[in-house]
Amino acid sequence: MWRNYLTVGLRALTKNRVYAAINIVGLALGLAACVMILLYVRYEMTYDDWVPDADQVFQLQTNYKATAQGGEEMHLQVAAIAAGRALQKDYPDEVEKLVWVRGFAPIVIQDGQAGQIKELRMVDGNLFDILKMPFVRGSAASALPDSHSIALSETEAKKRFGNRDPIGQTLTIVDNMGDVDYKVTGVFKDWPKHSSFTADAVARFDLNTQFSDRPRDLTSWNNQQGWYYARLRSPKDAALINSRMDAWKKRNIPDEEVAGQKTNAGDVQDYRLVNIRDVHLGEAQRAPVTPGNDRFTVITFGVIALLILGIACVNFTNLTTARASQRAREVALRKVLGASRGQLLVQFLGESVLIAFVAMVLALAMVELLLPSFNAFLGSDIALHYVGRGGVILPLIGLVVLVGIVAGLYPAFYLARFEPAKILKANKSSADAQGSGRLRNILVVGQFAISIGLIICTAVIYSQTIYARTVDAGYRRDGLLQVGNLGYRGVDGRDQAVTEQIRRIPGVQAAARTQIAVDPDSNSITRVYFPGATQSVDLGDYSVEPGFFEAMGMKMLAGRAFSEAQGRDDVTTPPRSDPGREAALQALAQRGANVVVTMEAARRLGFKTAQDAIGKQFQGDMLPSEYGLLPVTIVGVVEDARFRSVREPLQPIIYTMRRNGFETIAVRFSGDPAAIRQQIETVWKRNIPQVPFQARFAQDIVREQYDREAARAQIFATFAALAVVIGCLGLFGLAAFTAERRTKEIGIRKVLGARTRDIVRLLVWQFTRPVIVANLIAWPVAWWVMRDWLNKFDTRIELTPTPFVVAGLIAFAIAIATVAAHAMRVARTNPIHALRYE
Template sequence: MNRFALLTLYRSLTRHKLYAALNIGGLAVGIAVFLVLALYVRFETSYEKWLPRHDGIYTVQTVWNLPESPFNGAFPWTMGGLLDQMREDFPGTVGTRFRGGEGSGSVLRGGIAVSEDVAQVDPSFFAVFDLPMARGNGRGAFRTPTNAIISESAARKYFGSSDPIGQTLTIAVDSAETYRVVGVFRDVPKNSDLKFSILIPLPRTPPSENWFNWGSTSVQTFLRFDTRAAARQFEQKLGAFVDRRGLKELGEDASKTQQLELLPIDQMHLEPQGQQSASRKMTVVTLGIVGLLTLLIAIINYVNLATARAGLRAREVAMRKVLGADRRALISQFLGEAILTVAIAAIIGLMLAELSLPLVNAAGGLSMTIPYALVAPALVVLVLLVGIAAGSYPAILLSRFPAAAVLASARAPGGGRAGTRIREALVVFQFGLAIAFTIGTTVLVAQTRYVRQTDLGFNRQGLLVVRSLGDSLIDPAQKRAVVAAIRALPGVSDIAVGNSAVGGSGENSSDNVPLPGVAGPGPSLRWIVVGPRFFAVYGSRLLAGRLFDDAHGADDAKQVAKGAARNIVINRRAISTLGFRSAQDAVGKTVGGERPRTIIGVIDDMRFFNPREPNSATYYLHYRQPEEESAPVASIRYAGDPRAVLAAVRGVWQRMVPQVPFNGDTADTRLNTFYEADDRATRLFAIGAGLAVLIGCVGLWGLASFNTARRIKEIGIRKTLGASSSDIVKLLVGQFLRPVLIANLVAWPLAFVAMRTWLAGFEDRIALSPLYFLAASAVAIVIAVLTVLAQSLRASRAAPAWALRHE
């Protein structure tokens, strides 16, 4: 472009400042949204790719297929002794186990426990993971059972600026032991599900009695292969391996009940677990599509406005041709102007993305940065493509018009009926996507609010959960003493202990319950151990029968003789699962085959777990001393300020068991962890929807501006012939609203299919009411009317004489 072309572009932009701001701003916002969401998708798909040679690491998944089990599906966990058996059957297997991780241990300093992400691993850990080291050498470190490797952050935290190599730490997992630091590794980045700051060797004695039980899942098992073909070949042998090794616990054809699969470690983050029909992958894909569609809307809007306004420059083109400009020069000018304008928008969009990243990172706990080495070339390509698309209309079409015909014409050419239809089609597409976004946002907000407010079967207000009661460093007598001390606190009205609590705390266990007269092992039910007053603390609703009490000896499952029937309480979901017609019909019945269980009561369902997981059939066992069982969790009913009560409970804990970090939260805090991903997706989706509507309105404004400018003389003639201002307004608004109304035909099917798919991930969900569609369309219509009304009013109020003389 020469300096005259640049001067023309400058005059065009400064003469129509509002048009230039809206056109460039709309595209810049679209580019910024696309960049931020693209970086989010890139971050979510980059998990574990920070590991050197990550493409050779596979996690072993346990895949359950049990009748009506709450645990069906694939889980990246295995029994503890799986790797030992694999090495026996497949010599040369390269693998390691990973036990613990986030919040799984503590460091004792001065008798006070500090919670840490401690993981126990095999001596072969560095044969699988090439963990980047800052100090020392990890290979061979874990052959000595008292060696430890810590992160750079942990080294600064515990040793300051001194050299940590050779120094000691008292680390507690199953027991408190002193370890010698022999290495420091680089901090694990945020885009990793392997949360650890301290690595210590797995104990040589299995840490649990279920270590070699094929029904357990206590560790993560990782294998390394040289090639993908080797991994696939190994995976094909796993079916026979499960049948052979799992015969005792799983019976014949064990692989029909439990399979083992290999999953590349870089896919582990986005794979669904269990029966969650919607996973992080769906969220990432959805937000990626939102980013692409927002960019597409912005591009369409820019092209539409650019081509519309270009029609008003037909006489400028004619004058240039009269003054000697040839078609090639005109094409170069218009393409250059368009590319330069898009480049300005791209730079502004990049600035907006850079400014918004800190806010997005803080809100989502992310660590995204803009990789300019990738973004810069992509933006250059985008600028060229959009610039050519936007500039091709004036460059090719307008430069083709004969100069004499244009100058002699009463009005500037605008592309004729075909040009009008193309512009309207673009507006239809824009508003169709914008309305679909609005419908989707409305449904997302309604569903997330419904999940937060729906009845969970218990009173979630005034409830605290203390998960650290299950720490192995506390003996049963201390646990009972802590529970008694908490019960005596002011504001605490009751406390109960079980092996499960709201928020998914504690253990997740299930077993098959054989049914009388029905062949087979029977359906699989979740089972939960509860202590005295557990149901009273939660405010459970009794549907039939009675609850556990001290007057019935068989209520204490610990005291029931072997082979005798234990008393159980079931939930509503278990009624049909066990084949009963009603709650009253279930009371008094005995199920369980060789391990008989007599149903004494039925309670309403209590949803402790993720709302995306189906609420499972459950039975409850009663232990009078639940503190003696594994993984006990305390549930506390209180009144008053939750912060004051939580502080008082923490004070009791730190006074009585300072060797264990306190881990307690309100029930609402625990439940919020289930809602965070959907809340984040809803916010991002809402931002995309709002910006899509805004950009669509800019496009509609451009179309209205273009059409109104071209119809000034027509309006003057209509008013001369007796048309009132209101008649003119109705005519213009009606014509401008036509593409918006047609856009609903595009939006409604898209939104219906997308929202039905998303809602299918929730067992308890709202109905996809037509009101969401009608409300979104009404909002779009109102916004569209307000967008074009000002121009229509201004055009209708013009004096006929001025309109007829208008050029």
């Protein structure tokens, strides 16, 4: 029996090769897209699953609540040093191991040559007791035995030592404590790409020694400089600790009295332990070790995979039911010869599963060919393993059976219900058993509704990405170069001389050092107190030097910029190691300072216009607590500048002027960008040869800020196009079949005087009508989805009718183009041949 079913199924496919090819290719495209997307979804959902005992590994995160006084809501992966110490003190039985991690890219001296480690993690304990990486030399347990030991990744060790044994070798790291020697004690395998943590090297240091020049950072609850990773004795302990966080905050975070007001950092902060597997797609995406992703986006792609597969299944159902009449006599004869309805159902479902199997083989070939390019595009290492851990052979078999049954269930019931007496009646054409086609129209509507929705989403995402890259950011992106690496000890105060020499380069219009730049790594917030106000206001606090606003291309709205001729503008104080620092801080606290604020900061302070703010005074928490609040006067208001992504709220900022402690030089130039950069690099290497030169153009930085959105738009566009192609394959098959089925009708119409264009209009209208209905369904759904997506941006495009109308017209044009060729061919057929059809 099964052999007979297989033979009949293969004959049915070979007899109708065009329809079989459309069915198989359409289903294969849908399955290939589904498999690739689901591999991506599984890859994103299984970040950090490789970590041994991952259910016991947690990250301590900080959440800043939004306040009515101007504080922004922030979800941080980093935490204050004091928070981790308090956690370990209060929960010694639950916290088995706790390690603080600081990340930076230091200057490293090896054999007298200065270089840089891109991702060095400084830790105050053996991180490998928590994140148990496999080692190729040494072991995790003995990797970091003391505060002057360092472990390298396999790639970093190969880069630095070649084939030599790195164990016991010395690397000198330049940091705030001077040149410190570290001995290589281990080499670990490169960190997996699907990891929320990554490192080229991990070095152990003593936390108290490292912060001996700034001990306040060890006790401050408002200073988050690094990540805390914890290994708990039991996964259940995390829920216990998180449930007691409010009481823990009250017990550990001290009250502070500022400007006669009692404040507590715990009022605006929440802490929680987050399992490492939930970090990558978690809510906290500020200051991540590696860029995370959005859980909603990942789930959305999973839904798209199922929708595309659904479109492919709809094609199968459509074409099978449309051609059901071609097998009506076969069904009738089988029933006459004794076949039961159940046997017929099994036969046709078996044929569906067979087609799904052939399509899956073709789909897997596509996936194997496309996966390397897909990985290169995403920067991932998604692998397709059929057996073993992560093997997909069983899920794929299940998917084949499921698709075969889902796609073939209705056609099987439809075919099995034919009545032999009606089909075999004398002079009864098999075409008379075809039905109304209402279901086929409904399915076509569903196909094109999905396709139109994806086209709309693609257009909106692209538009928002372009808008974000080009919207007025409050500074000029073109002609702006950012030179970094000023914060390293090796610079030794020579950054001022470098800046002055850069200003003399032909084509350089302005250059200034700054603590804030495009896409900054850090976030500095200060609390200010306005006379007569009952609440403080949280504002960004960054220092710049004269010429900064000119270099950035920012417009003064009122007042003036900083001037070297105005002594009160300068808030420079000596470094921490300078014996005159205390006297300088006392003098600064007594005389006060002038500041420039952004328009948003002026609004937060209660001023309606920029001019209203000029000359007004308030106090800022900008000094160490022992020196009190700093009296400041607003001398200028500058337009708002959006240095961060438009996903984040616009930060209101206070600018102060100083001459040290900078991280970046902002350079405004005209002319050839490459030539300017080369000349600046020459100046740098002449003055600071031991520190690597680092410079990036602002336009490149902004483009990289939105790479994730751009990649998302490209993925949406790809799958939208694929959905349209699959839908058009089905429409092509239906059009061909309908044109063939209506040959006699068309012949009669032509004999009665119908013109070719009348026939074409009739056939085209039949298939474009469902597209119009599909628009009415897709538009409100796409509007709702895109509205929620756009609301995640602080500034965004307006959701106008344009992308909806354009998507509808594109779908309409594609539908017409798909069926027009058939319609034209049939309309031009000689009616004599049409009426001799039977």
